[in-house]
Amino acid sequence: MRERPLSPHLFIYRFQYTMALSILHRISGVVLSVGLIPLAYWLTAVAAGPSAYDRAYSLLSSWPVKLLIGGCICAFSYHLVSGLRHLSWDTGMGFERAQARASARIAIVAAVLVALALLWLAFVPRGSAS
């Protein structure tokens, strides 16, 4: 196979915080993909009946898995907001430097708010039930 032309590599550019947001989108996506494993495990546990579900439930409520779920919630919040930012770029909007920096700041604030809301929904005890 012939050598293909390559674009200049990442490290020749001066670091800017928009670059951190860009790589964070990819990292959060990878984290969410790992989260598919507990999701599939949880769904199949329901289908395997009550005793299997109880075993899965105690495993899923253990601290390491809770940390993974909390991490997935944070990753999801960022990936959602950042993904919407990417979709707006796909329409051709928001490429000016000032706009990209403004949308970066909005994305960080929005992601934190969404994460807090979802963490509250996931981990604050529900009503009277345990």
Added chain:
Amino acid sequence: MSLRTPLGRVLGLGSAKEGQSHWWGQRVSSVALVPLTLWFAISLSTLPALDYVNVSAWMSGTWTAVLLILFVLVVAHHSHAGLQVVIEDYLHGSLVKYASLLGLLFAHLLLAAASVFAVLRVAFGSVP
């Protein structure tokens, strides 16, 4: 010095057909996942508890089952499309790269099939 034009030198070096369908599939699934993921999170949070009785009753609702199946299929597609690009970006050795791509695809198909089967089994009331 080559007498070939710049265009002539790059023609045939990459795919000119498959890239856009991959790109488009990623965007379509991302748009679909905005309502699906939010529905999943909010719908789960309305359950009084995540014990077997509540969760299996929730999963056997018609709309819940349909949306869960859609969610699982679309999320598997989106996850596969995203990780595929990550592998293509960072892995360059042919054997390792193609083994990873195949493993990635098979793992996603397995997760998707197992999840869909699980939802259907609960929804049709055939849990052992």
